[in-house]
Amino acid sequence: MRKAGVMDTLRQLQNNRFSIGALWICILGLLVIDQLTVRLSGLRVTDFSSWRYWANQLASAFFVFGLIILLGSYLGALRRRGKIRFLQLALLMNAIELSILFTLQSNHFLIYQKPFSSFSVRFVFENPELMAELARENIDIGQSVLRVVPAVLPVIFLLRWCANSDAISRAVKISGGMSLLGSLALATFAWAAAPTMQHSLLSASSAFTDLIRMPDNFYKTEIPGQRNFTNLKCSADEVAGGKPSVIWVVGESLVASRMSLYGYKRKTTDFLVQEWQAERLMRFNNAVSIGTVTRVSVPYLFFGLQGPDGNGRLYRTPSIFDYAKAAGLRTAFIGAQELRWGNQDKIIINGNVDLFKSGTDFDRSAGISKGAEDFKVLTEGAIPYLNSTQAPFFLTLHMDGSHYPYSTHSLPQFKKFLPELTANDDNAYDNTVVQFDAYMRELLNVVRARHPGTWVFYSSDHGQNLSKESRFNSGYSDNVIRNPLFVLPPENQGEGLVQNSGAPISQADLFATTLALWGCAPPESTRLDSMSLFGSVPKDRLRTVSGLMTSHLVDETVAIVLPNRQKIEVDYAKGAVMLPSGRVVPLSSWRSPARRFLERDNLKN
Numbered sequence: 001m002r003k004a005g006v007m008d009t010l011r012q013l014q015n016n017r018f019s020i021g022a023l024w025i026c027i028l029g030l031l032v033i034d035q036l037t038v039r040l041s042g043l044r045v046t047d048f049s050s051w052r053y054w055a056n057q058l059a060s061a062f063f064v065f066g067l068i069i070l071l072g073s074y075l076g077a078l079r080r081r082g083k084i085r086f087l088q089l090a091l092l093m094n095a096i097e098l099s100i101l102f103t104l105q106s107n108h109f110l111i112y113q114k115p116f117s118s119f120s121v122r123f124v125f126e127n128p129e130l131m132a133e134l135a136r137e138n139i140d141i142g143q144s145v146l147r148v149v150p151a152v153l154p155v156i157f158l159l160r161w162c163a164n165s166d167a168i169s170r171a172v173k174i175s176g177g178m179s180l181l182g183s184l185a186l187a188t189f190a191w192a193a194a195p196t197m198q199h200s201l202l203s204a205s206s207a208f209t210d211l212i213r214m215p216d217n218f219y220k221t222e223i224p225g226q227r228n229f230t231n232l233k234c235s236a237d238e239v240a241g242g243k244p245s246v247i248w249v250v251g252e253s254l255v256a257s258r259m260s261l262y263g264y265k266r267k268t269t270d271f272l273v274q275e276w277q278a279e280r281l282m283r284f285n286n287a288v289s290i291g292t293v294t295r296v297s298v299p300y301l302f303f304g305l306q307g308p309d310g311n312g313r314l315y316r317t318p319s320i321f322d323y324a325k326a327a328g329l330r331t332a333f334i335g336a337q338e339l340r341w342g343n344q345d346k347i348i349i350n351g352n353v354d355l356f357k358s359g360t361d362f363d364r365s366a367g368i369s370k371g372a373e374d375f376k377v378l379t380e381g382a383i384p385y386l387n388s389t390q391a392p393f394f395l396t397l398h399m400d401g402s403h404y405p406y407s408t409h410s411l412p413q414f415k416k417f418l419p420e421l422t423a424n425d426d427n428a429y430d431n432t433v434v435q436f437d438a439y440m441r442e443l444l445n446v447v448r449a450r451h452p453g454t455w456v457f458y459s460s461d462h463g464q465n466l467s468k469e470s471r472f473n474s475g476y477s478d479n480v481i482r483n484p485l486f487v488l489p490p491e492n493q494g495e496g497l498v499q500n501s502g503a504p505i506s507q508a509d510l511f512a513t514t515l516a517l518w519g520c521a522p523p524e525s526t527r528l529d530s531m532s533l534f535g536s537v538p539k540d541r542l543r544t545v546s547g548l549m550t551s552h553l554v555d556e557t558v559a560i561v562l563p564n565r566q567k568i569e570v571d572y573a574k575g576a577v578m579l580p581s582g583r584v585v586p587l588s589s590w591r592s593p594a595r596r597f598l599e600r601d602n603l604k605n
Contacts, residue, residue: 018165020172026158027064031057031199033154037147038106038200042113050364053197059183060199066180067201068155072162073173079163091160098152105200106147107139114361115195115203118210118346151200184209191341192367194360210346232318232326235519243327243392243518244490245451248320248510249443250298251436251460252337252401256484258433258466266417268433271441272486280488282497284533287485287505288543288561289462292476294337296547297461297507298398299347304511304530307546308558308598314347317526320511324394325352327518332389334381335359335398337371357381359400370408371400374439386446391453394514399439402432402464410435429466444488455517456488459507476559476567481545483507487533496534503537504563506530539563542597560594568594 035043047053071094078087108116124131162168187193187206195203234243256262261272261283275281290306291297300307303317324331332355339345339358349356359366362380366372382397402409405423414435417427440458447454463480474480485507487497512530515522522528529544531537546558556572566580575587 018162018168023065023068023158023162024061026154027061027068030064030151030154030158031060033150034199037150038102039109039115039196040147042109042115042196044364047197047364050197052192052194052360052364052367055192056187056194056197057199059186059193060202062179063183063187063202063205064199066176066178066183068158068162069168069172069176070180072159073168073176075159075163076165076167080167087163091156091163094159095152095156098155099148101204102148102151102200103139103144104135105204106144106151110140110143111138113196115198115200116207117195118207121207121211155201188212191338193340194338194364196360197364231523232323233521234323234327243329245329245391245393245454246324246395246514246517247443247447247454247456248394248396248514249440249456249458250301250396250398251458251484252294252399253403253462253464254401254433254436254460254484255429255463255466255479256482257479258430259484261486262484266430268416268430269437271437275444275488276486280491282487282489282494283501284485284487284505285502286563286565287459287483287507287509288481288565289460289483289545290507291546292462292474292480293547294461295341295344299344300546301459301461301507301510302348302396304508304515304528306506306508306529306544308544309546313527317528318522319348319350319352320514321348321350321352321394323515323518323520327520328392329518330354330389330393331395332385332393333357333396333398334377334385335371335396336362336366336374336377336400337398338366338368339398341368355385358398369403369405371403373411374400374435375411375442378439378442382443383446386450391451397443399436401436401460402429404464406432414438426466429464453490455490455493455514457485457510457514458487459483459485459510461507476545476557476569478565481559481561481567482565485510487513500533500537503539504541504543504561505533505537506543509533509537542594544598558598560598568592570598 075087075090078084078090104120105115108114108120183202184205187195187198187202188209193206195206198206258264258266259269259272260267261269261276261281262285267273272281276283289297290300296307299314300309302319302321303314304320305314305317321331321333331353333349333353334355334357337359339348345358359371359377361372362377363372377397377400382395385395400409406425406428407420407423410428410431415431416434417430420428420431422428444456447456460483463482463484465474465477466479467477485505487494489497506529508528508530509532510530512528512532513534516532516534531541540563542563543561544558545561547556558570558572560568560570562568562580568580569578570587571577572587576584577587577590578584
């Protein structure tokens with residue numbers, strides 16, 4: 001079949017003669033119409049220079065192709081069987097459904113600059129009356145007509161053309177089905193898929209299929225804090241003057257031994273050292289991470305847990321955002337990374353997060369190795385939020401930080417140590433720490449001017465192997481698991497933390513410490529692996545750093561960290577345990593209090 005030009009396409013459409021080439025030209029037109037109507041308010045000029053944008057457009061084209069082919073084939077079958085009334089009814093129902101869908105999409109873009117998500121879909125089914133009320137209050141009828149009519153009519157025209165044209169071949173139907181399913185699976189499960197860059201039909205469909213990305217028990221109504229957080233108890237008079245605002249700054253791949261705050265010979269953190277010397281910063285010297293990769297340590301942090309979580313406790317535990325809402329705080333998550341990687345968006349973000357922005361909201365090319373630039377997120381996301389919001393609030397800032405390749409993670413003005421001979425040499429890494437120090441200075445200047453009563457907590461998600469003996473953040477070396485963790489309290493309010501400056505603490509302890517500030521108590525059925533740093537942390541405390549959690553398997557290893565940061569490493573796949581001395585013993589014969597601690601989830605008591 002010869003390739004269709006524009007004039008050929010018009011003639012084929014007019015004569016109801018089916019042509020793959022004509023259909024593809026029309027599909028490209030649909031993509032352009034969608035850009036200029038429904039999703040115009042979410043479109044950026046910089047999108048066109050992003051590989052992610054074009055990848056999403058390609059997936060969208062295949063999805064729309066498959067949808068038109070399959071629906072058109074069904075309508076054509078009705079016509080050939082003489083069921084004209086059913087055909088007309090089906091076209092009318094499609095027009096109504098598309099109008100509703102495009103209306104929701106366009107208004108969501110107008111308000112939030114992004115399409116509705118799986119959380120929006122769940123909200124519709126959970127509370128349709130409230131959804132209808134919100135729709136009446138927020139849908140702009142005039143804008144909807146201007147945006148929706150040009151998007152719906154061409155789709156209906158194409159469906160009618162397919163229905164009235166010659167029979168579509170079986171091979172085309174099969175290719176259409178494969179295109180639809182393949183593009184939908186890609187949009188739902190691939191971390192690189194960005195709904196803001198997809199055709200509205202694809203992003204809407206993936207919002208529904210996105211519901212299956214999490215285990216069933218994540219959505220059960222009895223889970224505290226997921227749908228019913230009113231049972232979370234937060235005292236009304238814990239803090240004089242009301243609940244304090246809290247900011248969590250969650251870093252990326254920052255190594256404590258490369259910070260002059262922790263004794264590094266190079267001056268990489270001049271500002272933080274100055275704050276520490278002035279007793280405005282509390283430094284914790286014996287903290288460890290919860291996991292060795294972001295997609296493990298960050299989710300655990302937001303639920304106050306240490307792994308390994310093999311029984312799904314993560315999905316039965318209220319998050320820090322649920323407690324924040326129960327305490328009456330405004331909530332926001334503003335991050336530089338793309339949280340779809342590892343399902344983090346579905347684990348961490350729920351209806352109790354008032355504002356959610358991730359890396360692709362600031363840079364469409366944000367990915368795993370390089371998210372949005374930290375200062376861009378700070379100046380375009382965090383600072384505007386701090387300047388506009390009212391206390392009390394809980395804000396999480398998730399940084400791009402010091403991830404490899406290191407040379408791309410510092411701006412030219414922060415490249416203090418030169419030359420950077422390779423993308424991952426020592427100078428390149430240390431320059432990322434210099435930029436981090438400047439980031440904290442900028443943030444603290446705004447916080448202290450606008451919200452002086454705010455507590456600022458910092459914890460990196462994990463560290464990095466910088467000895468070149470191991471690759472980046474693999475394994476459980478001290479540079480990987482030792483966590484730079486510090487607190488910048490409001491003036492004269494950090495005295496209670498001093499006692500634990502050298503105690504064996506975990507990154508997870510930010511959770512219980514924050515709950516203590518808000519006067520929140522977990523339900524009796526909830527067991528946390530987090531301790532408040534305002535209390536006394538036992539000197540013999542054991543901690544875990546894990547690569548294993550329910551939502552996905554990174555690896556089957558876990559390290560039990562002793563108070564002196566010596567480690568017992570357990571490899572479940574090999575059935576082996578390596579003791580601090582380096583001796584390896586079979587897991588089956590290992591008997592130790594540390595094993596009881598590690599497998600506490602499997603114990604009856």
